[in-house]
Amino acid sequence: MVVNRIRDLLRRHPAARQAVREVRGRLPRCLSGLASDPVPSRRRFDLALPRLEDGSRDGPDSLAFNAPGELWLPRKLDQGGLAGFEPETLACFLAALDHARPGAVLDVGANVGVYALLAAARCRRPVHAFEPTPHIAGAARDLAEANRLPVEVAELAVGDRTGKAVFTLSSTSDASNSLAAGFRPEAGRLEVRVETLSRWCEHTGTVPAVVKIDTETTEPDVISGAVDVLRESRPWVFCEVLPGRGVEERLMELLRPLEYTWHQLGEELPCPARTVIDGRISGPEQRMWLFAPEEPPATLWTHARAWRRALSSCVPGPGHTTAPAADGDRTG
Incomplete structure (x- = not known):
């Protein structure tokens, strides 16, 4: 009963x-x-990094990860390495770092900063990561400092206006925290600082060359607040597109006047330009698109294939296990 x-x-x-x-x-x-x-209190492991076959890139062979054990992204990397985490996007991202004009790398919605850390390890560009969740931003900062990588972590959200906003913490995963209320079941809320990318770049004197955006359905707001930057600096943009929330239509409205083309990233290389942005095209594990300021040259796709081969070997080593650290053990 x-x-x-x-x-x-x-x-x-x-x-x-x-x-x-x-x-x-x-x-x-x-x-x-x-x-x-x-769940370990701390998750500690070495993350293997890709290196091209010609050995032409400086930088470390791996990153020492020491992060809170409950965070989703360190757990994902601990289990499968970079070979199991968006390898198609990472390969094109690394190729864009090789190809783009001089300028900075911006990782918007960084979480613990995988894209930012990888960029800092494989290029000499200024790298900035944006993450509004305080303890996750702290983990990103710790990882950069522990690995001696020049990543500047800004604890703020990027959107279409400047000021304060309510940021929703997801009960599903810390990787689903968002400015979009109701996007995922809610575990809590906090007030965060919000700034447009155009205002931030003007204030800091930053000229972006490569931008990655993953903000859980508010990507059009990020683009809207970055229109001046996209028009003047013409960065290559890697952007998550989730279907069924009006994201695709808003992105096309914003990007068409800027004469950007859009390419759904996947195993096919070269990735053809699409006539529409449609998040349903990609599978559940691959939601990233490339917004290109010009027609991607053949050399970009050649470099992407080379980086894809390099990423395929970035798996946990034989006998790999997670080594939990004591609660008080902190990197840096």
Whole structure:
């Protein structure tokens, strides 16, 4: 009788059902939970970095990762390395670093800063990462300092206006935190500083050459606040496109007057220009698009193929295991 009443309660109240699911996700299976392994307080591992076959790039062979154990992105990298994390996009991103005119790299919606760290390890451009969640921005800053990489981490959100805004923390994953209310089930909110990319670049004197944007459905707002920068500096833009939320239409409206072309990134190289931006084209594991200020040259795709081959070997080594550190152990 009691069990049936509890089940009825959970069916009627999605918030209660979500809370139970979150609790079960943290409990071991022996206690009717869903977690197969305990979450380490710190996640420590070496992340292998790609290097071209001709050995023409300086920089480290790997990054020493020491990050909070509950964060999604370090867990993903710990399990599969860079070979298992958006390798098609990373390959084109690295090729764009080789090809783009002089200028900075901007990682907007950086999380712990994988794109920013990789750029700093494989090029000599100024690198800036933008992450509004305080403890995640702190982890990105720690990783850059521990690996002696010149990444400047700005603890702010990028959007279509300047000021303060409510930032929603997702109960699904810390990688789904967003300025878009209701994008994912909510675990909390915090007030964050927001700035447009055009204003930030003007204030800091930064000229961007390559920009990566992953802000969980607010990418059109980022582009809207960066129109002046895109018109004047013509950076190459790597942008996540999630379907079904009006993102595609707004992006096309903003990019058409700027004469950018859009290319859905995947295993096919060269990636052909598309007539429309449609997030449904790509699979659930690949939502990144390239917005190109000019027709991508053949050399860019050649470099992308070379980087893709290099990334295929960036997997955890034999006998790799996560080495949890004590709660007080902190990088840097």
